[in-house]
Every structure is written in C-alpha cells, then in structure tokens.
Amino acid sequence: MKQLFKKIGLAVAGATIAGALTLSSAFANEPIKLGSVLSVTGPAAFLGDPELKTLQMYVEKINKEGGVLGRPIQLTHYDDGSDAGKANGFAKRLIEEDKVDLIVGGTTTGSTMSMVPLVEKAGLPFISLAGAVVIVEPVKKWVFKTPHTDRMAAEKVFEDMKKRNLTQVALLSETSGFGQSGKRETEAMAAKLGITLVANETYGPKDTDMSPQLTKIRNAPGVQAVFVFGLGQGPAIVTKNYQQLGIKLPLYHAHGVASEEFIKLAGAAAEGVRLPAAALLVADKLDAKDPQKPVAMAYKKAYNERYKEDVSTFGGHAYDGLMMVVEAIKRAGGTDKAKVRDEIEKTKGFIGTAGKVNMSPTDHMGLDLSAFRMLEVKNGDWALIN
Numbered sequence: 001m002k003q004l005f006k007k008i009g010l011a012v013a014g015a016t017i018a019g020a021l022t023l024s025s026a027f028a029n030e031p032i033k034l035g036s037v038l039s040v041t042g043p044a045a046f047l048g049d050p051e052l053k054t055l056q057m058y059v060e061k062i063n064k065e066g067g068v069l070g071r072p073i074q075l076t077h078y079d080d081g082s083d084a085g086k087a088n089g090f091a092k093r094l095i096e097e098d099k100v101d102l103i104v105g106g107t108t109t110g111s112t113m114s115m116v117p118l119v120e121k122a123g124l125p126f127i128s129l130a131g132a133v134v135i136v137e138p139v140k141k142w143v144f145k146t147p148h149t150d151r152m153a154a155e156k157v158f159e160d161m162k163k164r165n166l167t168q169v170a171l172l173s174e175t176s177g178f179g180q181s182g183k184r185e186t187e188a189m190a191a192k193l194g195i196t197l198v199a200n201e202t203y204g205p206k207d208t209d210m211s212p213q214l215t216k217i218r219n220a221p222g223v224q225a226v227f228v229f230g231l232g233q234g235p236a237i238v239t240k241n242y243q244q245l246g247i248k249l250p251l252y253h254a255h256g257v258a259s260e261e262f263i264k265l266a267g268a269a270a271e272g273v274r275l276p277a278a279a280l281l282v283a284d285k286l287d288a289k290d291p292q293k294p295v296a297m298a299y300k301k302a303y304n305e306r307y308k309e310d311v312s313t314f315g316g317h318a319y320d321g322l323m324m325v326v327e328a329i330k331r332a333g334g335t336d337k338a339k340v341r342d343e344i345e346k347t348k349g350f351i352g353t354a355g356k357v358n359m360s361p362t363d364h365m366g367l368d369l370s371a372f373r374m375l376e377v378k379n380g381d382w383a384l385i386n
Helices: 002-026 045-064 084-096 109-122 150-163 177-193 211-218 234-244 260-270 279-285 292-307 313-332 337-345
Strands: 032-038 073-079 102-104 126-128 143-145 168-174 196-203 225-229 251-253 274-277 373-378 381-384
Touching: 032 045, 032 084, 032 313, 045 073, 045 260, 045 292, 045 313, 073 084, 084 109, 102 313, 109 126, 109 143, 109 177, 126 313, 150 177, 150 225, 150 251, 150 274, 168 177, 168 211, 168 234, 177 196, 177 225, 196 211, 211 234, 225 234, 234 251, 234 260, 260 381, 274 279, 279 292, 279 313, 279 373, 279 381, 292 313, 313 337
Parallel strands: 032 073, 032 102, 102 126, 126 143, 168 196, 168 225, 225 251, 251 274
Antiparallel strands: 274 373, 373 381
C-alpha cells in the first residue's frame, strides 16, 4: 500500500512539474499571479460557481493568445463555502503564501468585507464581485467592485413600483451581509422616494421555510407589493412559499438572484417576478445599437459553448473584473501593485456585461443607474421591461 501511495505521489508531482515546464517553455516571463476567493459551494454557490468557471475559461483563453504583455496568468483560487470567516483565511494565504499580484473575487458581501482589511494592509489591488454599497463607500484605496450596488437596486425597484402606483411595500431581507446592507439602503431609499414600508421582516440565509414571515406580510394592513432582498437559494424558497400561501401581490427581488438558476429553482412560482439586473440576462433582446450587446452576446456564446449552461450576471461580474484588470496591467506596463491600482481607478468607457464603467478616485464601481435593466419572468424566461 505504501508503494502504491508513493507511486501516486510521484505521478502527481510529475504532472505538476510537467505542467510547470510546459508553461515555462511557452512563456519566457514570470506569470501574473491572480488570486481569487469564491463561494463555489454553500448557499451562494449559484453565484460563485459561474464566477469561477468564467475566470478559468478566460484565463485559459488569454494564455492561449499569448498572455498579457507576454506573461501568462496563473490563477490560484479557493472556495470559501459561502463562509466569510474562511474567506479571510484564504485571502491571507493568497497574500502571504501564494504571493499574488492582485485578487478578483469575493462572491458575497460578507466574504468581501472579511478580506478588505487584509488587502488594504498589504496594498494589493482587489476587485470584488459582491453587491453591497459598503464595499466601495466610503472609498477604500485598494478595493473596487463590478456589480451594481444594493442602493441602486432599491432605487430601481421603487421607481418601477411608483410607475405602477405601488407605494405601500413590505420588505423581506436576508440576514447575510448583502441582505443587511440591502435592508439599510432600502429603508433609506424608501424614505427618500416616498415609499412606506408597512412590514419589515428578515430570514436567515440557511432557512428552508419563510412562510411565517410571509404570513405576517400578507396580514400587514395596506400592503401593495413585496420586495425581497437576498441572494442564492433563499429568495427562490421565498418565491415558492409566496405561491404556496396564495399571495397575489406583485413580487420584486434584488439583483442577488439575477440568474437562470433562480427561475429553475423557483419554478412556476417565479412567473411575474420583477427585478433589476445587468443586460446580460437579456442580451439577445437588446437593441442592435446597444453598445453592450456585442459584449454580452460574445460572453454568452463562449460560456454556453464551454459549459453547456445558461449564463448569469454573476459570471458576467467575474468577466468584467478580469478584463478590467487585464487592461489595467497593460496600461501600467506590468504588475507593479500601485501602478495597477491607479490604472484600475482610471478605467473610463469600459463596456462590460454590467454596463459602461467610468471609475474615479471617488467612485470605485463606475456604474450609474442606467446600467440596470428592469426584468420580469414571463413564460419561464427573462423579459425586458421597457
């Protein structure tokens, strides 16, 4: 048995060495070390899984085409299992042991915020793929993000509600970092836009039945619509419970469920649900003159062909983060961390799957409200609301 394990160990080591020799023969220069911590498993898996697949697919593509400045990208990634505490440990490993040049990742707000102090202390460029506004407000020198914020989601949803004369709203938010930040931003936006929150309930990210909270909401006096602020599987459970309880009020979600996977998980109960999302989900329905259409369609085609799966905005966020990093490295002429950070901050007119990005020293996301599209589930698919 010992001999067998020894042979296996030698085989694995040989494969690793062979891979390293192949890489070194193809590229004369040192690799660009890209780190990533993603929630590939756990409650946020349907966000983290397409993010990792996207990074792997495009790193492979970039390397086949000659790398960046003649250097290959070496991707080192860890799965935090949707656990913010693990994300902190993995970020520390990326910085101290793997010696990465920069990080693209942090699927959830909780994971991202657990990593922020480490990258700030290390002076390492970090592009998060999470949604909460707290990630970039106040501005943190080394931290950027690609998705739209929870504040934007609340504003977009309330704008749509007001068009439908819905001003008495019930909020159901998740107790995750994303949900908590979303709750705060929704409460503030409601006060700003003249929306009254007649009920305000919460649920845990691992809860499997939200019927008690929804029953309270159904019984709230004067409620006209329901807004759910969460991510991953929880909102799909809420949507199923909503149908089971026979609630007929308009149902809205935040962008934490902007994926075909949400429709699959919620099934027929998702019909009529509205939410703000990136144009990627309706790429084929965009106007031919829309500058996002070629970008979104190219990403969608590549992802579909490689993985035989539908795209999600979450994978799109990883694409945007990686491409902005690649362009910043090119402009910086290398991987000097301070120079790359400065070039990310100077990103202007970048057309990604999330929208047109214009960053600045006071804006480390670079998206405005026009980057959000209002979508509705119709006949089991996403439809664009004009």
